[in-house]
Amino acid sequence: MKSLTTKLKLLRPVLTSLCSYSSTDQTLLLNEFTRFCYQRDLPKALRVMDTLQSHGLWADSATYSELIKCCMSHRAVHEGNLVRRHLYFNGHQPMLFLANVLINMYVKFNLLTDAHNVFDEMPLRNVVSWTTMISAYSKSKQQQKALELLVSMLREGVRPNVYTYSSVLRSCEEMSDVRMLHCGIIKEGLESDVFVRSALIDVFAKLGEPEDALSVFDEMVTGDAIVWNSIIGGFAQNSKNDEALKLFKRMKRAGFTAEQATLTSVLRACTGLTLLELGMQAHVHIVKYDQDLILNNALVDMYCKCGSLDDARRVFNGMKERDVITWSTMISGLAQNGYSQEALELFESMKASGTKPNYITIVGVLFACSHAGLLEDGWYYFRSMKKLYGIDPVREHYGCMIDLLGKAGKLDDAVKLLNEMECEPDAVTWRTLLGACRVQGNMVLAEYAAKKVIELDPDDAGTYTVLSNIYANSQKWDSVEEIRTRMRDRGIKKEPGCSWIEVNKNIHAFIIGDESHPLIVEVKEKLKQLIDRMIGIGYVPETNFVLQDLEGEQMEDSLRHHSEKLALTFGLMTLPLGKVIRIRKNLRICGDCHVFFKLASKLENRSVVIRDPIRYHHFEDGKCSCGDYW
Incomplete structure (x- = not known):
């Protein structure tokens, strides 16, 4: 009884107000409120809302x-909070929809x-x-809360729908x-939905399980481009570039039109495989998306790599819109x-355009300095990056500077900078110092750096090989054998030199010591003839690059069949005059092959481009774009 009396006292002012306010006035007030709301006149709508609440x-x-x-x-x-308070004022409960x-x-x-x-105040939730x-927590990376x-x-x-599952899936971090x-999803019978399948494919790919993504894709015939985009993107994202391109061909045969997302993934795959011809074909499809920033950025990256x-300059210069990724990609590519x-000139143009550089831009700038021996410029950009752009140096920046100092013969300064790093040096940083030591012939420091790499990455076959080569250079064959024994005991195998060349849209691989290529006999015979012609004009194989316990002709024979020499010879045999010979290599080009390629470009009057894991070498008329500084 007391509770009822209390409620009546609370309601009395409202009832009195309503009695003094005619139904016509109420209708006019509500109509006015509605008009202001639909006109999106927020101040007036809120003033009328206050009047509504008081009555x-x-x-x-x-x-x-x-x-x-x-x-x-x-x-x-603030205004949104006012609306919420009004809707819940005096115990009023808004409809579920609202x-x-x-x-x-x-x-x-x-x-x-x-x-x-x-959400918690709702008596009923749908x-x-x-x-x-769930979607809100997923997007804010609070996956556990979403689950x-x-x-x-x-x-x-309450049964989840396709949007529930597609929202929560994309932020999953645990398999x-x-x-x-x-x-x-299978229990709810939603596995055939386009958005759910796409989300499943995306998350499997993101977590490094492209085969599981393919299983979801292959479960049923798809009639939607979204699912194709997801599976092609998933394989490209996981560097399964061959599979991504095969799926793209399947998609085209199935009658689907390539969209921006698909083409971006295709370009990524072409970039990873250095397939210029196929990348140029993809460019034809991109013409209709002429000013799409993401696609143009991917094109610049593909042509550079x-x-x-x-071609990269042509795309870059034709872009009406550029962002920091555009500039950084072109700077790094150059x-x-x-x-x-x-x-470096492009970096100045970037600053003049008003685009603020990020840490990747500065990596590209320092890389440029390091690969041209621009020591003073490198120091200037490194020391000013924090002051001018607010960018703290990270491992990549330190690595470029250590490389620059090492190549300039400033190994003491390189070691000093490594010890001053604000972050702990990782295996990549020590590998950089190791490479500089090899260039300068400092075997003592090289041995120390190599051991540091092995401490951090005990299964790094490349560093074991470098350490073995260091001992071989010093004729320490017992130490070489010890390293080889350690590698055998750990099951570590040296990665064989391999080079790839694209001819008529087909990839031909040449591996040192491998005889499987159908034209290997003809290639070796042609290579022998080429070397004989080079020797006639003064070429002498640099046998110090054969770091094994071999002698005389054995050393020369080992150099003769480096994979990039075989690939170049095949290109000379099969590609028409005037066509640039493009080769991709898994290991860094050696000094002997560098000399060989310079002579071959002059002798055969051909342009040759080699991409190794570090950089690109453009050989033409007996010269290399690196200026013999690499």
Whole structure:
């Protein structure tokens, strides 16, 4: 009884107000409120809302929905809170639809606590309510919270829909969670949905399981480009470039048109395989997306990494819009291809354009300095990056400087900088010092650096090989044998030299010591003739690059069949005059092959481009773009 009396006292002011306010006035007030809401006049709408609240009146849900959308468009958080308080004033409970709109508003404002408070206050929640919250936590990388909500949703008997699963899947970071969700998807019969399949493929690829992604893709015939985009992108993302390109061909045969996302993945695959011809074919499809920034950036990257700088410059110069990725890609591409001065000039143009460099841009700038021996410039950019651009140096920046100092013969300064690093040197940093030591012939420091690499990366076959070669250079054959024994005991095998060349859209691989290529006999005979002609004009094989316990003719024979020499010879045999010979190599080019390629470019009047793991070498008329500084 007391409770009822209390409630009547609370309601008396409202009842009195309503009695003094005619139904006609109420209608006019509500109509005015509705008009201001739909006109998106936020200040006037809020003033009328205050009047409504003082008279205990509420408009319809659609009108409040417009008002909330107006708050969202103006990023008006305070005003959004006023609307929420009005809707819950004096025990009033908004409709389910409107509560969902409120949750969405707080999610858009990135106020997840407020969104969850509204969610918790709801007496009834539907699949939209749950999915909005699950999606919000997934996007904010709170995966565990998203999964907990999904479990609660199922316990309350609300069935997830395709949007629920596609939202939560994409932020999964544990394979066990993905497996669990996959089972739930199959149980709900949603595995055939385009968005769910696409999300499953994306997450399997992201977690490094492209084969599982392919299993999902192959479960049924797909009739949607979204799923094709996901599977092609997944394989390209995992550097399964051959498979990505095969899937692209399947997609084209199935009658699907390549979209921006697909073409970006195709370009990534062409870049990884250095397939210039196929990349140029993809460029034809991109013409209709002429000013798509992401695609143009991918094109610049592809042309740079395939060693076709003229094409890269053409795309870059034709772009109406450029971002920091565009500039950084072109600067790094020029530096890697041996055009360091042009890279630094482009950096100045970037600054003049008003584009602020990021840490990747500075890596490209320091790389340019390091590969051109620009010591003073390198020091200037390194020392000023924090002061001028607010960029703290990281391992990549230190690595470029250590490389620059080492090549300049400043090994003491390189070691000093390594010891001053703000982050702990990793195996890559020590490998950089190791490479500099080899160039300068400092075997003592090289041995120390190699041992540091092995401490950090005990299975690094390349460093064991370098250490073995250091001992071989010093004729320490017992130490060489000891290293080889350690490698055998750990099951570590030296990576054989391998070179690839594209001829008529087919990739031909040449591996040192391998006789499987169908034209290997003809290639070796042609190579012998070429070497004999070179010897006639003064070529002498530099046998110090054969770091094994061999003698005389054995050393020369080992050099004769380096994989890049075989690939070059095959290119001379099969590619027409005037066609640039492009070779990709898995190991760094040796000094003897560098001399050989310079002579071959002059003797055969051919342009040759070699891409090794470090940089590109453009050989023409007996010269190399690196200026013999690498």
